[in-house]
Amino acid sequence: MYRAYDMRLNRDHNDDGDVPIALEDDNDSDDVIGGGADQQPIGSEYESEELTDDSEEEEEDITWIEWFCNAKGNEYFIQVDEDYIRDSFNLTDLRDVVPYYDIALNTILDLEERSYIGRLNDSRSSVIENSTKLLYGLIQARFLITNRGLEALHDKFTAFTYGMCPNVDCESARQAVSRRTLIPRSALVHAGTPYWM
Template sequence: MLSSSYSYGSFSEMPWVTSFLSERGNDLLCEVPVEFIEDSFNLTGLDQQVPYYDDALDIILDESTVDSDVLQESARLLYALIHQRYVITPYGLGDMKRKYKRGEFGKCPRVLCNHQPSVPVAVTQKPGKDCVRFFCPRCKNIYFPKSRYHEGVDGVFFGTTFAHLFFMTYSDLIPQEPPHEYVPRIFGFRIFDEEAYKRRHEAKAIKMKEED
């Protein structure tokens, strides 16, 4: 899922991160500062998760020009895990907020959410298991990406924490208006919901019993 038609040699004059982010679909990602990547504390434990870790890090930092599919795949995985950590830092959240306000993550596909902007989210922390999804802060649901290019973006770039930490940090971005509920009608009249009626009746009976 992390792989694509990328060829290091064809972008040799560009920094690795710049060329990686320029690929279709990677517009969802933000550029992780070199200072963050060079700080070994931020990368703690990643050497246990990424094969050829040292070589992959050298490629990301443009300290190696070795072109190998295996090493490129390791570099992609390493950048994904670094990106996941960066976007939950104060600076990373700020970068993602700017992208969100520009509408770079797209809108909720649910009609009654009225084009509510969404944010990327993952359903698993494990790389290569699932593509990125999108979380709508209005209806609180997640959706598959609409663009086929984003279907190739691994959810591991964002992890399961980012979307919810984002709205906890920027609570002013949470829609105040609740999502509209679709009401089925026949000839203009609402369809009688027997189950809802039973629940209301039972709740009323319990309330009356408690008051007695």
């Protein structure tokens, strides 16, 4: 399902600094889910068809949220419940902040046809891609203050997803992440132990 999208990301991605550091990624085909689906091993034609069918089924099973959160460079993101995203109350005022809001929201919820975005010109497609990432980040910021969001954040914290503090006095304490502002693209993510934050 995301093979065409991944290939377009690999070909058209530019690092012009338009997205926050937590959203940028190298988009290596090995690191993007489904990126290697076009490469088939040498063998009989029957084996190749069988492997291709399996990889297509796996691509259809993954949601945009899972794909995005598992992409290289997005380790800090948590998977927001789709029920939370579908509740319009939780999205209040985001329409005014995010360009192409409806397309971005439909992409996050897997309601937007991937082929539609692939047919757009490169500049508009890039804007929609960045809008989708921006919208997901803003939704996640709101989700994090819910009980389910705090539980997901705690799971990442206890799994050392954010790393360990390099300060000797912290005795390898887990790091947490925070931002000083909710204004998009205005500040980088800060990592540190709760003692130093």
